[in-house]
Structure formats: structure tokens, C-alpha cells
Amino acid sequence: MANVTFSAPTLEKDITVYAVAGDNKTLLGVAKQHNIALPCQCQDGQCGSCLIKVTILEDKRPAGIHLTEKEKLTLSVNGKLTKEQLANAETNDMPPPYRLACQYIVRNEDILVEFSGEPGVE
Ligand code: FES
Structure with missing residues (x-):
């Protein structure tokens, strides 16, 4: 079970x-x-329209690290994933801040998901 909190200017309030x-x-x-x-x-x-910023709210080893090949490519092309961040994800299990909601599989950890409500803008 994971608590997922969505936060966006287009929402009346944060929703967990x-x-x-x-x-x-x-x-x-x-x-x-x-x-x-x-x-x-x-x-x-x-397309990159589901761009989100993910913050892990727990003090344990991050779980939602895996990026799909499509996610890597789309985030990189849109300037939201540096080579260093990708290397950190792949070798040091450090999840990058920006993700694609349609590719991110929910894991057993509490996270904050921020988005602007504008396609492709975090
Ligand atoms: Fe198009 Fe997620 S990348 S909806």
C-alpha cells in the first residue's frame, strides 16, 4: 500500500x-x-504530456527507480533527464526527479506527484 499525493495548481487542494x-x-x-x-x-x-515531478516521502531505499526505454528517450529529448541523472538511476538506484506518469509503475512507497496541469510542463 502506498500513499500517492497529487499536487497541482489545477486541483482545489492536494489529493492523497x-x-x-x-x-x-x-x-x-x-x-x-x-x-x-x-x-x-x-x-x-x-509525447511527454504526462510529465510529473516525483518526490519520495519516505526515508528508505527508493523503489520506483526503473525507467522504461521510452521514458528515458522522451525525458532526455525534452531536457528533463540529464546523462548524469540517468547514470545515477541505472547504477546508483537514485531516481530522477522528472518522470512520465504513463510509464511510472507505483511501488510500495509514499510519494508526492506534482504537475502543472499543462501538458508537458511539470
Ligand atoms: Fe504521452 Fe505519457 S508520454 S501520455
Whole structure:
């Protein structure tokens, strides 16, 4: 079980929902399930419209580190993933701050998910 808090200027207030880790649900899927209007277009890791900033709210080893190949490419092309951040994710298990909600699988950790409400803008 993970607490996922969505925060955006387009929301009246922050919304915290419980997500079941192991469901293999993406953050976009969790947002949709709770009627949270997170921008998305392709839902396939290619357009970058579901850009989010993820902050881990727990003091334990980060879990949501894995980036899909599409996520790596789209974030890199959009200047949201540096080579250093990618190397840190792949070799040091340090998750990068910016992610794609349609690619991020929810893990068993509490996170803050920030987005602007504008497609592709965190
Ligand atoms: Fe297009 Fe996520 S909706 S990259």
C-alpha cells in the first residue's frame, strides 16, 4: 500500500490516494481511477504530456527507480533527464526527479506527484 499525493495548481487542494503496490498500475492509471485530471495524450511514453515531478516521502531505499526505454528517450529529448541523472538511476538506484506518469509503475512507497496541469510542463 502506498500513499500517492497529487499536487497541482489545477486541483482545489492536494489529493492523497492509496495505491496498491503490486497492481502494476501506472501513476496515470491511479490518477484516472480517482478522476484526477493529469494531462496525457499518447499514454505510451512518447509525447511527454504526462510529465510529473516525483518526490519520495519516505526515508528508505527508493523503489520506483526503473525507467522504461521510452521514458528515458522522451525525458532526455525534452531536457528533463540529464546523462548524469540517468547514470545515477541505472547504477546508483537514485531516481530522477522528472518522470512520465504513463510509464511510472507505483511501488510500495509514499510519494508526492506534482504537475502543472499543462501538458508537458511539470
Ligand atoms: Fe504521452 Fe505519457 S501520455 S508520454
